[in-house]
Amino acid sequence: MAERSGGIMGWIRRRLGKDGPVIPVVRLHGVIAAEARPGRLNINGVAPLLDRAFGMKAAPAVVIVVNSPGGSPVQSRLIAKRIRDLAREKAKRVIVLVEDAAASGGYFIAVAGDEIIADPSSIVGSIGVIFAGFGFVEAIEKLGITRRVHTAGTNKSTLDPFLPEKPEDVARIKQVETEIHQVFIDFVKERRGGKLTAPDAELFTGEWWTGVSGLRLGLVDALGDLHSEVRRRFGEDARIKIIEPKRPLFGLPRIGIGATLAQDIGTTLEDKALWARFGL
Incomplete structure (x- = not known):
């Protein structure tokens, strides 16, 4: 299943009426934090991606891939709220796919979906x-x-x-x-x-589970993966369009010096510690 539809071949498919629906996919990967750094998620960085995805009028749904161990509760709520606001405004169904983890704040964001699909070995919960x-x-x-x-x-x-x-x-x-x-x-x-099938005393202790147990507890709706779910729901001709951040024309890599380098090292260690809580 091709992820891009431009060029001559895309034009030919459209003319022949064989072009399937384009499904926008927003990948949310990283620790959730207000500070804008590579590998971190916050409303300022995520909102433009969501706006572009939900702005695709012909798309029957928006897919959000979550892979996060959590982080800032404020940024988690702001991102989740933005997803729901856009879903209502644009009348789009939201399907969330969990990769390695949707834990703590990552699960908060995942819950904004109308459906949550996890890998059997995904980590979910940590509420x-x-x-x-x-x-x-x-x-x-x-x-x-x-x-x-x-x-x-x-x-x-x-x-x-x-x-x-x-x-x-x-x-x-x-x-x-x-x-x-x-x-x-x-x-x-x-x-x-x-959808929840367990009492509060079990679900809201901060414990986390695999996708298999998450399905049993009602934390997720099904087990699956991105490409299989897109084909199953929207047909073999459906195409995935990854909504990526726009890169500056003359962007240069940031080189850490002095205090900045120390901050980068501290941030990396902090992020690794959050992932390590779940064995990732």
């Missing part, structure tokens, strides 16, 4: 919220370093890694996590409430 950090109190004591913090506002230094952890700080973080978790739960129930 929860996590906050992680480090504590260096004993380390700086051994080095003979004294931490000096002056704030205007009693809670300004919440969870400072160089100060002892305070129970009231932990309680506040747990409250925030609970509220964000509820937003996630509400969206899943709104979109898939009638």
Whole structure:
């Protein structure tokens, strides 16, 4: 199945009436984060791709391929909302295909689809919220370093890694996590409430499953892959059109220097850690 329809052969197929429907496909791959970096997803980078895909008037549906271990809950919700807004505005059905993972924020985005198709070995779910950090109190004591913090506002230094952890700080973080978790739960129930086959106590613990178990639990609708699903739904002559970011005409690769290089290394390690949570 060819992915491009231009040129003489495309013109001949159209003239002979043998040209099948073109199915726009948006690939969402990477960690979800507000910061714009290669391999990361956020609303600013994704919105133009979605606009182009949903703008293809003749397309019977839009396919979104999700491959993400999660990340920012805000960016996840914004992307999911944009998908639903465009689906309503353009009257398009949305089919989500899960590759390696649609976990945490990645699953939040997947739920925006009218159907979710996963590979049997895909990772799906992880409907929860996590906050992680480090504590260096004993380390700086051994080095003979004294931490000096002056704030205007009693809670300004919440969870400072160089100060002892305070129970009231932990309680506040747990409250925030609970509220964000509820937003996630509400969206899943709104979109898939009638399809879920397990109780809340099983589904919303942050646990994740394979595509096979996800199908049993109602987290996904079927097992399959992109090309097979497109052919099955839209015919053997259906063609896939990948909606890719537009490259700048005179774009040059970014070279990290100093602090930028250190930030790039830190970002890479952070992203790898998110994928590693799921053995990927």
